[in-house]
Amino acid sequence: MPPVPTLPRLITRTLQPLPLGPLQLPLSLVLRSVVARHPHIFERLGEHAHKRFGLEPSDLPFSFVLAPHPETPSLVAVRSLPAGIPVRIAGPLLALLGLIDGSYDGDALFFSRDLVVEGDVEAVLALRNAIDDAGVDLVADTAALFGPLAPLSERLLAGALLRLKDVAGAAKHEGARTWN
Amino acid sequence: MELICPAGTPAALRTAVDAGADAAYCGFADATNARNFPGLNFSRRELAEGIAYAHRSDVKVLVAINTFPTAGAQALWHRAVDDAVAAGADALIIADVGLIDYAARTHPDQRLHLSVQAAASNPDAIGFYVRRFGVRRVVLPRVLTVSEIAAITRAIDCETEVFIFGGLCVMAEGRCSLSSHVTGQSPNMNGVCSPASHVTYREEGGTLVSRLGDFTINRFAKGEPAAYPTLCKGRFKTSLGSGYLFEDPVSLDAAAILPGLRAAGVTALKIEGRQRSRAYIEGVVRGFREQLDALDVGEKPPADRLATLTEGQSSTLGAYRKNWR
Numbered sequence: 001m002p003p004v005p006t007l008p009r010l011i012t013r014t015l016q017p018l019p020l021g022p023l024q025l026p027l028s029l030v031l032r033s034v035v036a037r038h039p040h041i042f043e044r045l046g047e048h049a050h051k052r053f054g055l056e057p058s059d060l061p062f063s064f065v066l067a068p069h070p071e072t073p074s075l076v077a078v079r080s081l082p083a084g085i086p087v088r089i090a091g092p093l094l095a096l097l098g099l100i101d102g103s104y105d106g107d108a109l110f111f112s113r114d115l116v117v118e119g120d121v122e123a124v125l126a127l128r129n130a131i132d133d134a135g136v137d138l139v140a141d142t143a144a145l146f147g148p149l150a151p152l153s154e155r156l157l158a159g160a161l162l163r164l165k166d167v168a169g170a171a172k173h174e175g176a177r178t179w180n
Numbered sequence: 181m182e183l184i185c186p187a188g189t190p191a192a193l194r195t196a197v198d199a200g201a202d203a204a205y206c207g208f209a210d211a212t213n214a215r216n217f218p219g220l221n222f223s224r225r226e227l228a229e230g231i232a233y234a235h236r237s238d239v240k241v242l243v244a245i246n247t248f249p250t251a252g253a254q255a256l257w258h259r260a261v262d263d264a265v266a267a268g269a270d271a272l273i274i275a276d277v278g279l280i281d282y283a284a285r286t287h288p289d290q291r292l293h294l295s296v297q298a299a300a301s302n303p304d305a306i307g308f309y310v311r312r313f314g315v316r317r318v319v320l321p322r323v324l325t326v327s328e329i330a331a332i333t334r335a336i337d338c339e340t341e342v343f344i345f346g347g348l349c350v351m352a353e354g355r356c357s358l359s360s361h362v363t364g365q366s367p368n369m370n371g372v373c374s375p376a377s378h379v380t381y382r383e384e385g386g387t388l389v390s391r392l393g394d395f396t397i398n399r400f401a402k403g404e405p406a407a408y409p410t411l412c413k414g415r416f417k418t419s420l421g422s423g424y425l426f427e428d429p430v431s432l433d434a435a436a437i438l439p440g441l442r443a444a445g446v447t448a449l450k451i452e453g454r455q456r457s458r459a460y461i462e463g464v465v466r467g468f469r470e471q472l473d474a475l476d477v478g479e480k481p482p483a484d485r486l487a488t489l490t491e492g493q494s495s496t497l498g499a500y501r502k503n504w505r
Contacts (some may be wrong), residue, residue, distance in 0.1 A: 044189075044219040098459075102191075105459040108489045111406050116383055122218050122376040125455075129219030132457045133189035 002103065004114045005168035006092045007059040016061040020077040027064070031075040033141045035068075042070045044130035048123040054081035056090035059168075068127070087119040087127075094168055097161075099128065100136050181442055181449050183472060184242065184341060185465045188220045188454040193230045193241070195458045200469030203240035205273060206230065206454065207371075212260040213244045214297060215454040216371025228267045240270035244454075246295035247371050248276045258282055265290050273319065274298075275368075277309075284313040293317040293341070297368060299355065303335035310338045317341055319450065322348060325502050326437060330444035339447035344434040345464055346452025347491060348427060348498055349373075349412065358411040358426075362393040374410045381409075398429075405429075405493040413491075433495035435471055435484045440500075442475065460489055 035041070042049050045068060055064040063081050067074045081088060089096070091114050098104035099115075106128045109115035117124050139161060143154035185201035187193035196204040207213025209221035222230065231241045243264035249257040257279050264272055265287045272290060274280045275297035283292055296319040300306045309315040317339040320329060324342075333340045349356060349367075359373045360366035367373040374392050382389045386402035390409040397414040400406045407413050407429030416425045432452070434441065441449065449472075451464050467486050474481040487493060 043223075046218070048218065099457075102458040105457045105463075105489060107456055107491075108460065111491055111493055112488065113388065113400070113403065113406055116388075117381050118383065119380075121379040121381065125217055125376045126219035128457070129189060129217070133191045133219075135191050 002098075003169075004092050004095045004098075004104070004109070004112075005165060007094070007164075007168050009059075011167070012059055012061055020062055020079070023077040027075045027077060029145055030138070030142050031066075031073050033145050034136055034138070035070075035073050037141050037144065038134040038136055041068070041130045041134045041136075044133060045126050048120075048126040051086050051120065051123050053123070053127060054085040054088040054119075055096060056081060056088060057093035057096055058090055059092050085119070087123050088117070089124060090116040092168075094165060097138065100131055100138055102132060102135065106132075181438075181446060181472060182341075183465065183468055184448050184450040185461060186346075186451055186454040186456065187230070187461070188215060188217075188456065190222065190226045190230050190233075192454075192456075192458050192461050194233055195461045196465050197234050197237050197239045199462050199465035201239055201465050203242055203270065203448070204230075204234060205242040205244050205450075207244040207246075208260050208263070210256065210260070211250075211369075211371045212247055212257050214246050214367045214371050215244075216247075217455050218376060220455060224263050224267065227264065227269075231268045231270075235268070241268075242271045242273050242293060243267075243269040244273040244295065245279065246273050246275045246297050248297075248368050249279055250369065254278070254282075258286075261286065271317070280309065280313045280315070288314075291316050293319060295319055296321055296343070301332075303332055306332065306336045306338065310336065317447065319343075322432065323499050326440045326444055326500050329441070329446060333445035340445070341448035341450050342434075342441060342446050343432055343452055344438070344441070344449045345468065345486065346431055347408070348430070348432050348496070356412070362395055362411060374408065379409050407492045428494070428496070429492035430494040430496045431490035431492070432498045433484065433486060433490065434497060434500055435468070435481070435486070437497060437500055438471055438475055438481075456489075463489055 049068050049070055053066040055066055062077050062079055065076045065078055095104055095109055095114055099106055139157045140154055143150045143157055146153040182202040184203045184205060185196035187196050187204040187206040193204045193206060207221050234241045245257060245260045261283045271293045272283055273293045273295045274283060275295035283290060292315045294300055294309050294315045299321050300318055301321045301323060306318045315338055319341045322343055329342060363375055363378040365372050365375050378393045380391045388400040388406055390397045392409045397409045412426040413429040415422055453460055464486055471481045
């Protein structure tokens with residue numbers, strides 16, 4: 001199990017002033033692709049599919065609100081999570097992505113305090129188990145949006161993610177603590 | 181020795197098979213198994229598909245029906261037994277004596293294992309299950325030393341299976357009422373210990389506060405490894421100060437005593453953690469596969485790299501090296 005890398009503060013600061021508007025369409029498309037390619041997620045989510053989940057990358061200047069409703073799923077970028085959101089899941093971006101692609105264990109991240117969970121724990125477990133079983137591959141699921149260019153897109157996206165991990169792994173983040 | 185690995189989902193089962201398990205154990209998505217958690221477990225179709233996947237790699241699938249049937253509602257447990265047999269399960273892991281009786285009478289050719297939840301911890305108790313119901317393997321409670329396991333294994337006419345990694349329960353297998361005292365639900369009756377519906381976590385200025393129902397279970401200072409919010413691993417305030425009374429929040433890791441367990445005649449080694457992710461399954465199963473392969477050829481085992489996956493980021497040999505009596 002790899003240690004949890006944190007994005008350099010330079011990236012966080014660079015992203016800070018950028019508007020969130022341009023993110024919304026790509027986020028929506030990626031979520032629809034994930035849902036279309038992994039429809040069994042909803043069987044495991046059950047009643048929790050109708051809840052809202054706040055996803056808070058601790059090394060990004062914005063957060064996400066996920067509403068995995070079977071008919072109208074939505075993923076929206078927000079400056080800060082709305083008050084009263086039923087679930088808050090916070091941690092480094094690459095830890096959150098690692099929970100999705102199966103490279104990290106959620107309980108281990110919780111034990112190491114890299115992952116913070118607040119709110120409806122039952123919904124959190126259902127989401128975690130549904131995603132872990134589905135075998136979501138964000139790179140492949142995103143690349144699938146590009147039709148015949150999917151193989152090329154997948155290579156480019158995988159390379160970009162690898163580069164991001166390299167940058168994060170090499171970064172010295174003040175106060176950062178790996179969990180192994 | 182066989183490596184018996186947890187599978188909370190079909191994906192976890194495939195991961196266990198691919199990582200080197202000799203057998204995977206799993207359960208249905210209801211109160212018949214002791215990991216009845218949200219989003220976890222198998223439908224009937226998923227179990228059949230999982231068994232087919234495992235069998236293609238010569239890996240066995242054991243189905244845990246290891247909670248205690250509720251009076252008047254035994255049909256749920258009987259149906260689980262029937263459906264697991266129909267799906268082609270290689271063995272059923274059962275705790276309740278009535279359910280074992282049902283399985284033995286209804287499916288006389290089905291291989292039966294006695295669950296750890298049955299708490300059979302001496303040759304007389306185990307012998308009863310073997311003689312009366314034809315039980316072929318007993319999963320021993322986590323209260324025994326290696327020498328006690330060796331003595332039991334010599335004295336009984338069935339195989340023994342012991343836990344080697346993962347969560348530890350308070351030492352009253354099958355009889356713990358701590359969770360039901362607080363939440364009304366228990367692992368033995370409902371398949372859930374400290375159910376998520378009763379758990380809350382709160383960050384208070386870097387301190388993590390975990391609560392179960394109306395009780396604060398623990399407060400973890402900034403940077404301090406966290407643990408599950410179970411009463412048995414709660415930190416209690418007493419007149420002598422605060423501390424752990426029942427158990428420390430640590431995981432079992434018996435990698436260091438695998439040679440001793442083999443010498444004791446143990447047939448199978450069990451990894452706990454059906455509630456854990458594919459990443460856990462991959463890491464732990466592959467790690468122990470390497471340990472066992474090295475043991476088989478007399479090589480020095482690879483370094484244990486599983487500390488990051490343990491509860492509280494800490495491990496113990498538990499009762500295997502009992503030093504408190």
